[in-house]
Amino acid sequence: xxxxxxxxxxxxxxxxxxxxxxxxxxxxxxxxxxxxxxxxxxxxxxxxxxxxxxxxxxxxxxxxxxxxxxxxxxxxxxxxxxxxxxxxxxxxxxxxxxxxxxxxxxxxxxxxxxxxxxxxxxxxxxxxxxxxxxxxxxxxxxxxxxxxxxxxxxxxxxxxxxxxxxxxxxxxxxxxxxxxxxxxxxxxxxxxxxxxxxxxxxxxxxxxxxxxxxxxxxxxxxxxxxxxxxxxxxxxxxxxxxxxxxxxxxxxxxxxxxxxxxxxxxxxxxxxxxxxxxxxxxxxxxxxxxxxxxxxxxxxxxxxxxxxxxxxxxxxxxxxxxxxxxxxxxxxxxxxxxxxxxxxxxxxxxxxxxxxxxxxxxxxxxxxxxxxxxxxxxxxxxxxxxxxxxxxxxxxxxxxxxxxxxxxxxxxxxxxxxxxxxxxxxxxxxxxxxxxxxxxxxxxxxxxxxxxxxxxxxxxxxxxxxxxxxxxxxxxxxxxxxxxxxxxxxxxxxxxxxxxxxxxxxxxxxxxxxxxxxxxxxxxxxxxxxxxxxxxxxxxxxxxxxxxxxxxxxxx
Ligand code: ADP
Numbered sequence: 057x058x059x060x061x062x063x064x065x066x067x068x069x070x071x072x073x074x075x076x077x078x079x080x081x082x083x084x085x086x087x088x089x090x091x092x093x094x095x096x097x098x099x100x101x102x103x104x105x106x107x108x109x110x111x112x113x114x115x116x117x118x119x120x121x122x123x124x125x126x127x128x129x130x131x132x133x134x135x136x137x138x139x140x141x142x143x144x145x146x147x148x149x150x151x152x153x154x155x156x157x158x159x160x161x162x163x164x165x166x167x168x169x170x171x172x173x174x175x176x177x178x179x180x181x182x183x184x185x186x187x188x189x190x191x192x193x194x195x196x197x198x199x200x201x202x203x204x205x206x207x208x209x210x211x212x213x214x215x216x217x218x219x220x221x222x223x224x225x226x227x228x229x230x231x232x233x234x235x236x237x238x239x240x241x242x243x244x245x246x247x248x249x250x251x252x253x254x255x256x257x258x259x260x261x262x263x264x265x266x267x268x269x270x271x272x273x274x275x276x277x278x279x280x281x282x283x284x285x286x287x288x289x290x291x292x293x294x295x296x297x298x299x300x301x302x303x304x305x306x307x308x309x310x311x312x313x314x315x316x317x318x319x320x321x322x323x324x325x326x327x328x329x330x331x332x333x334x335x336x337x338x339x340x341x342x343x344x345x346x347x348x349x350x351x352x353x354x355x356x357x358x359x360x361x362x363x364x365x366x367x368x369x370x371x372x373x374x375x376x377x378x379x380x381x382x383x384x385x386x387x388x389x390x391x392x393x394x395x396x397x398x399x400x401x402x403x404x405x406x407x408x409x410x411x412x413x414x415x416x417x418x419x420x421x422x423x424x425x426x427x428x429x430x431x432x433x434x435x436x437x438x439x440x441x442x443x444x445x446x447x448x449x450x451x452x453x454x455x456x457x458x459x460x461x462x463x464x465x466x467x468x469x470x471x472x473x474x475x476x477x478x479x480x481x482x483x484x485x486x487x488x489x490x491x492x493x494x495x496x497x498x499x500x501x502x503x504x505x506x507x508x509x510x511x512x513x514x515x516x517x518x519x520x521x522x523x524x525x526x527x528x529x530x531x532x533x534x535x536x537x538x539x540x541x542x543x544x545x546x547x548x549x550x551x552x553x554x555x556x557x558x559x560x561x562x563x564x565x566x567x568x569x570x571x572x573x574x575x576x577x578x579x580x581x582x583x584x585x586x587x588x589x590x591x592x593x594x595x596x597x598x599x600x601x602x603x604x605x606x607x608x609x610x611x612x
Pocket of ligand 1: 506
């Protein structure tokens with residue numbers, strides 16, 4: 057009687073140990089090892105094992121007591137035997153015993169069942185010949201089978217949660233958008249790779265910091281929006297608030313970003329945390345601003361000639377006035393000139409929009425550079441008047457180029473027109489050409505207002521105009537250099553600028569030579585850039601350009 061009581065106590069103690077182990081750690085193997093060890097001990101067995109059915113339907117041994125790991129493969133047939141077929145089970149066990157050199161004679165096997173599903177089997181083996189497992193002992197094993205089943209299902213649940221988490225982590229990490237997760241104190245707990253690239257903050261530095269520090273979104277007035285108008289604190293709470301504005305990245309870039317938040321709150325509205333989706337929309341912002349500028353510039357550009365034409369036409373049409381022939385002619389000349397200007401503006405606009413949709417069709421032929429340059433200079437002479445001097449610097453032996461003549465003329469006209477437009481005090485305009493590798497470099501230098509370095513890269517974008525006094529005083533839509541870049545690049549060349557504020561500018565572009573200069577063949581300039589940025593630097597591989605950078609320097 058006492059024996060039975062003792063045994064019951066031991067059993068309870070063991071079960072308690074096992075349940076503690078189950079709650080203390082989620083390592084399945086160590087829990088199963090404990091279960092089988094205790095079960096073998098309590099059932100006075102010699103050995104035992106726990107086999108689980110894996111997701112692929114195969115049953116594998118996960119833990120054993122008294123059986124070396126090398127012997128496990130010998131149990132394959134036994135594991136495949138239905139456990140309610142006791143005679144076969146015993147026969148197979150004895151075969152295994154003979155196989156591995158262990159006296160295995162009796163077996164008690166029970167399924168591990170959790171919520172109605174069998175997840176595996178627990179086996180306890182005995183060596184003594186005539187000591188079979190009693191029904192009571194079999195019953196005792198049930199408690200261990202139940203515990204093992206709980207451990208297995210816990211571990212599998214944990215595994216699947218872990219897998220889900222890994223899946224989510226990978227999704228967040230590889231998202232093209234910046235993603236960061238905030239805790240209830242607005243501190244960053246997750247910071248993905250795109251976020252690192254966007255903000256210039258490394259994950260190690262960003263995690264743990266307040267998001268208002270790492271992603272300090274500023275209003276156009278310069279206030280930190282995250283501190284003055286945190287989108288997650290706006291009242292009433294918005295389900296998915298958005299904040300957008302400028303940030304300065306850790307490495308000094310200025311970006312316009314858009315950040316969308318999904319907040320988690322208690323039913324009372326207390327903030328529990330949020331996930332933020334951050335996008336760099338600088339390009340779109342600049343584009344939108346340029347479109348706005350463009351609309352105002354273009355309406356002004358088109359309206360001016362129209363009102364001049366209308367004014368002159370109305371005056372000339374007045375019935376109460378008798379105009380002499382000279383006045384009439386003068387008035388009509390103005391109307392013609394303004395109509396021409398209007399037509400030219402419309403052409404430029406059409407060209408720009410056509411380029412966007414169709415690309416460019418070129419009519420290539422071989423032609424010498426000098427006559428083109430002379431033609432362009434002649435055209436600008438009247439407009440340049442006394443204030444400008446033109447200089448053409450082209451060696452007589454410059455070989456012909458292979459390009460679209462009319463389009464190249466447009467480029468040169470744009471550059472010469474700008475040289476005049478942006479030189480309020482007049483001065484020298486020099487057009488030079490020389491050979492470099494398989495290309496001719498044509499350049500237009502002026503002694504005008506020059507261009508700040510940080511603006512130089514942007515000049516070749518659509519609608520871009522430098523914001524200075526002359527921008528308001530001169531006409532233009534910021535399309536000339538954009539069109540020039542597209543033409544030059546379509547011909548396989550490059551266009552760039554050297555300039556310093558107050559010291560003039562030199563715009564240069566390359567045109568392919570009709571016959572490549574085999575003897576002088578240095579590396580050819582790289583393929584035309586397809587970026588929308590344009591470039592302000594000469595192709596890296598062109599030999600140094602020996603002409604003094606700017607006219608003013610040259611004169612000093
Ligand atoms: P637009 O002259 O119609 O404004 P462009 O595309 O030809 O458009 O030129 C873009 C901007 O580049 C101009 O608005 C001007 O600010 C600047 N720019 C172009 N050429 C010169 C130059 N030679 N000197 C100074 N600034 C220039």
